[in-house]
Amino acid sequence: MCEEGFLSRMALNDNKAGMEGLNRDKINKIIMESSKGSRFYENELKKEQQVNQRIERMMLQKAHITEQQLSKAQAQVEKMTSDLERGRDLSRVIVHVDMDAFYAAVETRDCPDLMDKPMAVGSMSMLSTSNYHARKFGVRAAMPGFIAKKLCPNLVIVPTNFDKYRAVSAEVREVFADYDPHFLPMSLDEAYLDISDHLEQRRGWPERRGYSSEHGDLQETVEVEGLSPVLFENSPSSSPCLQDAAGGEVEVFGTCAEEAVREMRFRIEQKTSLTASAGIAPNMMLAKVCSDKNKPNGQYKLSSNRQAVIDFIQDLPVRKVSGIGKVTEKMLGALGITSCSHLGQEMALLALLFSETSWHHFLHISMGLGSTHIERDGERKSMSTERTFGEMSALKEQFSLCRELCQDLAQDLQKEALKGKTVTLKLKNVNFEVKTRAWTLPCAVATTEELFAVAKDLLKTEIDNVSPQPLRLRLMGVRVSSFASADDKKPLQKSIVGFLHKKQTNSSSTSQISHKPVKEHLPKPPGLTQPSACPSLVQQRQGQEGHAWVPSRGGVEVGRTGEDQQSFLQRAHAQSLRLQPESGTDSLTCPVCFREVNTTELTVFNRHIDQCLSGVTMGQNNHTDTELERGPSVCEEEEEEDEKTGGKREEGAMEKGRELLSRCMLDSVGLQLDSSAGDHTESTTGLLLYETSTANIPLSAVGLNPVCLNTCPNGGVSIHRGTDPNTLKGSSQSDPHVRDCLLSTGGPRPMTTPKPESRDHRGPALTCPVCQETQDTNDLTLFNLHVDLCLNQEVLHELGGLAPVDRTTHTAPPAAHKGLCFRDVLFTE
């Protein structure tokens, strides 16, 4: 700490070129006065305390280290050191190039009036960079503009113009490409190059080559030997400058690494009127440190020999190394480590106090080792967008912003043709506390609607968690990660077919479905991910089975355990598994009971699945092992019965099947189907649904849209939150569900669905609450069938990226068509 009560993490970070020799105390006092008492400050104080606690724990741990432990660690360190030493590679010439105060320099170039003024690029909220005049006042990047103004009242703040910086950056990169076509850009103003190959070529060139800068056009000139050298004005170094035949100035460069880099910087300056600094070293870590050595407009070369590297590292402050920030610096400082040589001396201690990853990193630094191979074309891991704003507490605004962010992100994903399985919502409240909430889906998503379906549920969970207080936000962001690999992009149904055929179940296929239940396949309601975050749920221990969450109000209590989720997976997929025959197989494996069914007859197999499902779903599995093993024979008996009853049984089975589907899907997300609620037992699907869990349910994950029926202006099936089904009638727009429904759909729709009690209603044409299409029928049985089919399609589409072939006619698929058939609807890949 600089002084009593001062937050070290808020103190001026002068670890930047152009900030040496400043009056730190004076500057810190101003920063302190501007910040103290603010929410930001309070949050920083909290974080500082956390770091201090971390240090305390570390020191306590240190106090308990024995001599024996230390010598064991020392042996380990020594072994690793000698291994690393053997692998030390000094053969590459790595360059780190960094444009000087890039954004500020671009703005100054375009507005020369700014040349001699302290200026910064950014806003009153945050600065992106500052010029060297401003740095003398302590003004630097990542400082809010209002504080910078207090440090330097004459500071000119210019708003950012990224299009302009991108254009300049493209020009600079053209130059980089001449020295290393595979250079690695780190940002708009920074890149790593491996110029080893370029230097090899360069050796074959004339001893010196020159560039004439006449008319601003940089021309490579022929050999200039024999001309009298003159100094080039504004030249980065005092290199000789010659004149060509026309009397124009010619800058001359040699063939060594330093000359090549000087030439590169010269060309950048000629092309953009901006200066760059560079570091030349045998690896990336050292090159980065070297580029900062002679900033601005300078370069530094570290010789490629071991002793030079060791000497260079000796007195280097740890904070100068990329990857060591203020927290690590403080932790090392508590152990008396400030320079890289200290780091090497205390390595055994560090090996005992830090994680393996961390101390290995420290060891590399202390030996002056770094990457000698510039990793190119690394795959992107995530994509996100976030926005900071003034306090936002209104639900409508929050959901609307959430959708906007999803829309922006969907556009970005589309540009790179990416789809990801994990959607993360980031929230920062007005107290600067950051929360992230993630949910991993069974398949990759990319569209606005898909992203919003998840993000809004995550948001809703957080809103409910602080209810009845409003969620007071200052930032919201949405991120997508776990991008689909080439394998993941393959249609899911192939895997399903493979999964069901016993011969393939044991293969090492990368299919998304396997015998072994994989967690990410399990749609998990956000509300259930963190039981403690949901006070209305009672958490129960159930032996070895994990946790069960029992809703404390509304509906019948339904415990949910890991087991439940697994069986949901089975059920959900089973529901979507209606097969077309595939040649070359003689048995199928049931996705519910996992038993082999000796048949290739899909009607028979589907019946078996239905029977399994009825057992699983109703919680009264009537299958005995013997019965299940019989598989086909059960179905044979049923077929016989069908013949006797003239197919009536089939009709009943369809009805039952529909109910089962709804029951399965709803149960899986904590909803219950109620068939005993008096007048309200029937809705458009002939079923009244109400929620049995107070957790927030991402219905979209299983393809259900939370549309509501008679009480909601949007129409549809009623999903009533947390109240007795008999109170449904009284719902209004103030009902949270109705409000959400309106929000998510953009406003009330004309109510076109029939009243639940009027099953024989003969009114105008009906509109399906799922596909929103008007159906040319007023026969509710037919209409209900259509709604079910739509729901099924939505579910399958969600689960497997399947596209419905025919939504209106429900025609049976041609027998020869290869694909999946689910309840008379054909899906193609």
Added chain:
DNA sequence: GGGGGAAGGACCA
């Protein structure tokens, strides 16, 4: 005990 997801945080430009 190891693998993997979620959440939070460090660090970078």
Added chain:
DNA sequence: TTCCTGGTCCTTCCCCC
């Protein structure tokens, strides 16, 4: 009056096998 954005990687915790 006011403290960003977008990305990667690491750590910790917890669940599950």
